[in-house]
Amino acid sequence: MPDSAVIDVYCLAALRGRSVASTWRDAAKGLIPAPKKYGSSTRWNVGEVRRALALTV
Template structure:
């Protein structure tokens, strides 16, 4: 049981609650990695290849993806 609680704690809150986030919200790289199930390098490769939406620079050191754009990209990937 302890292992399961540790696993739940390691999942970013935004990933666990992704379905409840408004389309205007922003998510960071760890959540993107969880949604796509790939590494950081694969996320950036997908951005370069235009298969993953381009992130926004929120501040000089903060890059994040718009939830609405990510949902649309995931739906298109799934063929919905």
């Protein structure tokens, strides 16, 4: 996926090996980037997530 792609909470949870609830909790705690709203959809930018996860490894 290119860094400019956006993914939903289900895809992000699967990629991280975490539950959907844990993904929302991690976003609220600032452990992963905050999602952005696109109309009625909530999505994460793939590039931002990759950079954030690279810092925690």
